[in-house]
Amino acid sequence: MMVDRDDSWYRLAACTGLPTALFFPDPTRPDPASVAEAKTVCGRCPVVEQCRDAGASEAHGIWGGLTASERHAVDRPAPQEAA
Template identity: 40%
Template sequence: MADLSRLPGALVYRWEWQLRGRCREADSTLFFHPLGERGPAAQAREEAAKAVCAECPVRIECRRHALQAREAYGVWGGLTEDDRHRLLTRRRSPVLS
């Protein structure tokens, strides 16, 4: 008989947090930059997306997912692409003495 304890959990269990995200009520373009967006426009859009994330009940789950999956684009859990890159780079960098 197969050992079912070694099988991955049901997808609903792993991804159900996404159904409770505040981003589901917002325009998705708020979280992903259009081609060529730079400067003040990008900063304003990212700040607006982060404001949605700040009120989100699943911000931590979303952030954890984005870091583990190495999401390359968009604002996830209140972190921009650059925010995530800095965090992940810092984790991999050796500690200087």
């Protein structure tokens, strides 16, 4: 089944033309300097919110300036306080 998604926002992406590998570091051994470089690019991207939404369920890569573990931490509900 084909999913109709509007990904026209990507035309404004600050990462256009940069190496894809910069945004998809090795998940077993991510290079902190490379991750920081990717986040710097995301920090000046005009479509960071759209990218973060698009990558919310992605298992790998840096989307909207967040790594996979950071995205999943954002999605996780806050622990309930004991009554």
